[in-house]
Amino acid sequence: MTEHEIILGCQKGVATCQRELVERYSPMLMTVCRRYARDHESAKDVLQDSMIKIFRHIHKYKPTGSFQAWMRRICINTALQSFDKSCFKREISGLDELIAQPSSMPDVYSYLGAEELMVIIDQLPEGFKQVFNLSVIEGLNHREISQLLGITESTSRSQLVRARNYLKKMLVKRDRIRV
Amino acid sequence: MSNFEEHIRRKLGHYPSEVDTNALWESIKEDIPKEEDKKKRVIFFFWLFGLGLFGGMASWWLYQNNGTQLANQVHTDKEYSQDNPQETNLGHHVSGADEALESFLENEIPFSNKNKLVSHTETSLLNTESAKGNWNVNFNKDHFLPHSTTLGHIPTITSIKSSEPILVSSIPTKKVALASLEVVSTEKKEETEEDMDAIPYLLAVLAEEKEIDDLENELSPDAFEEEANIKVDNHKKLKLQAGFHVTYGASNSIIYAKSDTYDDYAELRRNTERAISTVELGVDFNILFKNGLTMRTGLTHTRIKEKMKYTITPNSIPGYHQGNNDLEGKETSSAWSGSSNDPNTNSSGNNGSPQTSNNPIKFNHDNLYTMTDIPLVMGYQQAIGKRVGIQFEAGTYINLYSSASGFIVHPNTKIYKLDLGEIRSHKNNILLSTYTGLNLNYQASSKLALRVGAHYRFTPFSITGKNYSLNQKYATYGLHAGMAFTIK
Known part of the structure; x- marks a missing residue:
């Protein structure tokens, strides 16, 4: 069953197509949910809510864009709905020393696998993690991030810098390599 | 973006996590809209549309028919x-x-x-x-x-x-x-x-x-x-009226002692024969709302005349000491007169010598109190005919100024002038009064409305100052009549 057939079937409410969509895309969407949710259980809840939203709104989907990107966006939006924006203020305090660090990321960590990267990113403070995910993985610019998270663009920029420095600190702590 | 971040993006962009898809499907399948639901919804809207169309056509037909x-x-x-x-x-x-x-x-x-x-x-x-x-x-x-x-x-x-x-x-x-x-x-x-x-x-x-x-x-x-x-309630939103009223009535003063020491004297004062009449003149501004509510404000001037008829035996008054009282003094000469043998004697035109014995002293005199107030009265008017409405009013009169002239007798028979002076037996402001009234309004013409009614007004605060031993509160009641002209 092609993606197009799945979409058409889901738009008509055909159960087999809906089941196929779940089978095929939920692992990829789970990764998205894991990156934005606080923990694994929350990620499962976000995925469940996201899937229901996808099925309810699939008739609005226009095949002009990527279907997977459309679903990913729903997952992100669902995850961010329960996102506590006050974390941006909380995380600023105590982490100022990180800002002074250079933000360039060494390329020598490219050996790290996906699961290891997931674990590392998951250790980022909540606000850093969201901005880092949206910027680095989803490829959104700061304007889009600010609109999505309800923060200013400057906050988004500073959060990204802090996230990169924090990430670097963590990688150094892993002591795999001296920078 | 560094190569490392590009690496992260590449690795995680489409990385599949482990998911129990069966459990996920079981948990969401009940919440997913099915094809049948869509059909039901379409049918529902179809019928709704049909019903609306039918209703519209029926309305149109009836409308045309009319x-x-x-x-x-x-x-x-x-x-x-x-x-x-x-x-x-x-x-x-x-x-x-x-x-x-x-x-x-x-x-x-x-x-x-x-x-x-x-x-x-x-x-x-x-x-x-x-x-x-x-x-x-x-x-x-x-x-x-x-x-x-x-x-x-x-x-x-x-x-x-x-x-x-x-x-x-x-x-x-x-x-x-x-x-x-x-x-x-x-x-x-x-x-x-x-x-x-x-x-x-x-x-x-x-x-x-x-x-x-x-x-x-x-x-x-x-x-x-x-x-x-000409209808009494014929106004679309509200009607503004300006007018005046005249009141004539009786009054009653509530007298009691500020401390137990003067209870007997308070009783004596209560038993004093007297007649109190009230006249009030007022300028009114009325607002009549369409729903029957009314508001009245303006300015009123009230005169309370207290005709006193004293019969006092000096020694019977607590605190009285013969030879130490102002009944015998000069300042009483204009008010005190008569003798114990002549109960009809009064003060009019008689400046006789004051009594020095323990014989009862009889005398008459008038006290005059005035009050200037701003009425703030709410009411409700119910039309009971085309031209006639019955109106209930309640509210307060805010006192701007009050005055008194005359005198009052202290237990030690010392005479206090009521006029505001050093002694200040009378307060110059009695704060406020409560007012209730029942009116009969008659719309004489499209502009002129007449009003008659009865009212009761009570001043809960004493008109006497701190230096006087008795509290004296006035309640006035009587009939009033007035007229008002519609100005808008």
């Missing part, structure tokens, strides 16, 4: 008149149907806009082509004259029958009545409000067994406008 009935009704009236040429009670001999009707319409029936009767020459609705169409005609019973109470509220023209006194065709019968037709265009909704106002409506104003002169007077535009405004 308009046709109106046109038919008008023509029926004409035919009826045509066949019954008779002398009308308006003094016109009608020889032909159209002629009679047209004559009546043009010369006898005034046409008006909304509430206002403007002129006889205004275009007759029934004489114009505009009457033949989809007009929705409603009766407005607010425009009935007082002796027309038989019609009640008739919402649409469809309920009219030829026997109803509303009909123009009833002219020849000499059984006449009053009615108005308010015409509202249902086809010209885009018209401005001014346009709508310009649409005339018929006032078939006739009267049963009325003299022609009276009838003609009532039919005149001025008379009708006066009549329309």
